[in-house]
Amino acid sequence: MPRLPTSLDPASPEYTARRTAMLDKIAALDAEHAKALAGGGESAAERHRRRGKLLARERVELLLDPDTPFLELSPLAAWGSDYPVGASMVTGVGVVSGVECVITANDPTVRGGASNPWTLKKALRAHEIARANRLPCISLVESGGADLPSQKDVFIPGGALFRDLTRLSAAGIPTVAVVFGNSTAGGAYVPGMSDHTIMVKERSKVFLGGPPLVRMATGEESDDESLGGAEMHARTSGLADCLALDEPDALRHARRVIARLNWRKAHPDPPPAQPPEHPVGELLGIVPEDLKTPFDPREVIARIVDASDFDEFKPLYGASLVTGWAALHGYPVGVLANAQGVLFSAESQKAAQFIQLANQRDLPLIFLHNTTGYMVGSRYEQGGIIKHGAMMINAVANSTVPHLSVLMGASYGAGHYGMCGRAYDPRFLFAWPSARSAVMGSQPLAGVLSIVARASAAAKGRPYDEEADAGLRAMVEAQIDAESLPAFLSGRLYDDGVIDPRDTRTVLGLCLSAIHTAPVEGARGGFGVFRM
Incomplete structure (x- = not known):
């Protein structure tokens, strides 16, 4: 097999310097991730526990199958804004009763789980992933509704949250709501529009208007239980499909709902795969601190694909873009990886042909970014760089096989678009701590x-x-x-998370498993006009 060789020397000063710089960046990002994990802080968490309640991530952990991974998404949402890091919500992909599901969980330790603008964006991104990959969606609900001081940025776009739930259901994608506490005002429509709704006795409160609002609007005096308590919804309104005794019982019922879905993936899981021949840990020392310094992306590919086995496509043509066929955790894929940073006409035409071939073969594509964009200058303009760059972007835009993008280094200008940046709807997009993205450097x-x-x-x-x-x-x-920093971009949900390079193979494997729940089908001639 054409196993990739390596010229990386882990004992060299250059490698050591790069590794140290990457570890420093990872440590800085770990500190930001810790803010999301802390939620509303220790005092808020203790107050929540004294009420006999589980924290958001504890609920997720009990819901998941034991010893299975949870791919958390957008953990840095709201970074750099006036709102807490994490946006008072946990989202991700995990396995429940053997079924891969999208899970969203309000964090009630942050302003009672109220939704701010970044909470909304994070939830909508989770729904987008559920729809594109046909993953059942489980909402773990405890929220006071919109964060009222932010209502101008939440109310109007927030309707999309409920629209998504109905569209998921209409598409045959199951939706499940587990209500642990308040689900008030617009939040009442989450259990109202889900296929299955579970409530906790003496804990869940679901109403369009709580007692104060009802009193203001109608003059009626009411209490929480008669207005929107779990027992009332289980016995009288019929909104609750199941009345759980406590939170663990509610999560047990949710697992049983998923187990009874008769849910099947569109594609079977592949057989076990061989790991890369080169140590995954060496990914720490590949990307230079100065992104103007090129590096060989084959060193990355050799440490993420199965058995370091890679069949390169057109290796002598358009050499600053590496393309080829491989498998990752048993899933066959095509890989596009920037080598010297700049994309020329040859690279653009090579990429367009490669993307068409992947669509003919129904193979997902992995884009590994390190590009400063398309080449400029009179010689290149006269040579047709605009139409050739447009050819590559056309191919990316109209490709229908799933795309996975990883920003390793630079991702600048239209090169970001041609390598399937956020605007081109990759199924998942992650960044390394070394990544930078902007119009240009x-x-x-x-x-x-x-x-x-x-x-x-x-x-x-x-x-x-x-x-x-x-x-x-x-x-x-x-x-x-x-x-251009990855935390800044991740805070705005321009990616699905900033990951440790050593986790790249695992993260991509989890994504590939998730996308194969839906049919993987390429475009058959459905591309726009290629200007020749």
Whole structure:
């Protein structure tokens, strides 16, 4: 088999420096992830426990099959905003009664689980993943509804949350709601629009308007139980399909619901696969600290694909983009990985053909990003870089096989689009701590602004202020550097999480298993016009 060799020297000073830099970045991100894990803080967690309640992640853990992984999604949502990191919600993909499911869980230790704008975006992304991959969706509900001070950013777009639940159901994708506490106002529609609803005796409260609102609106005096308690909904309104004794019992009932779905994956699981021949831990020392320094993506591929076995496609043509066929955790895939950063016409045409071939063979595609974009300059413009870049983007946009993207290093400009960035609907997109993404790098961007300002001054016959120019360049570079960080981008849900490079094979394997719940089918000639 064509196993990939390696020239990586783990004893070299270069490797050691890169590994140290990556570990520092991982430690910094771990500190940010810890903020999401802390939720509303220790005092809020203790107060929650004194009420006899489980924390959000404890609920998820009890729901999952024992000793199975949970692929948490968007853990850094709201990073850099005025809202707590994690956006008061846990989302992810896990196995329940042998079935891969999307799970969302409100964190009631953060403002009672109220939904802010980032909570909404995070929940909608989870629903998108459930729909695209045909994964049953389980909502673990305890929320006071919209965070009222943020209502202007939550109320109108928030209707999509309930729309999604009905559309999932209409598509035959099961939805299950387990209500542990308040599910108030618009939140009442989560159990109301789910296929199956489980409530906890003396704990669940589901009503469109609580007693204060009812009193204000109608003058009626009522109490929580008669207005929206679990027993009332189980015995009178019929909203509850099951009345659980306590939280563990509710989760047991949820597992039984999933077990009775008669749910089948579109594709069988593959046989056990051989691990890579090269140590996965060596992924820490591959990406340089300075992203202008190129690295060989084959070193990455060799440490994530089965048996380091890789059949390269057109290895002598368009060499700054590596393409080829492999398997990952037994699933056959196509891989596109940037080598020298810049995409030329040859690379673009090579990618378009490769993507078409993957669609002919119904093979998922993995995009490994390290690109500064498409090449510029008169020679390349005259050579057709626009139409050839458009050809690659056309192929990516109209490909119907699942795409998985990992940002390893740079992901700039239209190269981000051609390598299936967020706007091109990859089924999952993750970033390494070393990743950067923006219109372009900070120094080129600041330089462009400087050149334009200098030309403007010359056209007006004015002297150019060099000191002001230096200050402007420094300010712009600092801004772009900050806005290119993986935590910043992840906080805005431009990816599904920032991962330790050593976890890449595992994360991609979990994603591949999830996407094979739905049919994997390529486009058969359904591409736009390729300009030749």
